[in-house]
Amino acid sequence: MTKLRPDLQIIADNITPGSRVLDIGCGDGALMAALRDEKGCDARGLEIDPVNVASAVGKGLSVVQGDADTDLATYPDGSFDYAVLSQTLQTTHRPDVMLDQLLRIGQQAFVSFPNFAHWRVRSSLMFGGRMPVTRLIPQSWYDTPNIHHVTIDDFRALVQDGKYAQEGQWFLSGDKQTGRGMANLLAEHAVFLLRG
Template identity: 65%
Template sequence: MSDLRPDLAIIAGHVPRGAKVLDVGCGDGELMAELRRSAQVDARGIELDARNVSAAVARGLSVVQGDADTDLANYPDHAFDYAILSQTLQTARAPDRVLDELLRIGRRAFVSFPNFAYWRVRLSLLWRGRMPVTAALPVSWYETENIHQLTVDDFRAFVAERGIGVEQAWFLNGDRHTSAAAANFRAEHAVFLLRR
């Protein structure tokens, strides 16, 4: 699992053997392939980008082309043990509805996202007056798919307002864990395990 992006490694390490998983915005299927290999997980995926769908299917994975904003409504309630949304929430047109669908489809949901309140992002805005380009946000503002920037504290408030339970949360600075207490400032990425 060491080759996985740090947030994906956390998710892969916490999905139990034999679980049924839907990876929403699965990219080229890297996480799905690892889950299938290491934990015999029944993994399915949905991905918007046709090139990524082709790459995932070429790996022998069950992936369909679809849009998280519109196509999750086609899945039945509790069809999966886990629904995964890694680095995709901030790209959704209606992230609140996508999260509702995720928690309807899966008994639990993993959600990971870049933290726009990370201190390097703040410093870039303060000193340079420009949108940052960092390891977590590697492209310029005009190239990014991110349309809803959020912070760790925004997400914590969002789930609390909706009565969504947080079973676990991990906060990352690169590939290192950081404390929950200062996560809004110190974490580059966050991973939450949610349930209704």
């Protein structure tokens, strides 16, 4: 069994075998390879970084180079069972439009992101007066690809405003799942499964 990043493992565990999956911002294709090899999924990927595209293609994966902010419009409606956006929402220009695209292309969408309201982030701002650098937010403010600092409560409000249904939600503290109680304060990372 492939060792995946914890949020990707949650996603892999909850995808139905044999599904058609589009992994947007797929990185080196680790999730796609696991879905193909362990669940018999037809996994496709879209990735902006040419080095990651080459790595994924080298693994025999179907990945194209492209920008999620502009290139998702070319995918037909309902062409996948699942659209996956992991660790990418906070880097998109319009997260609300991105959710619309995910749920236009896929019947369901997995979205994972770092929680910028985690207590360590708050503590860094409150006591250090500086933007945090953490394991999940490893870049300094001036070189980060993160242009939207989303929190779990912000995402829940966006989902509610967009009239999407939450099919599932998981929260991580470190590499372990944590409860939903006070997730906005205690979870470092969130994974949501949505349906349009």
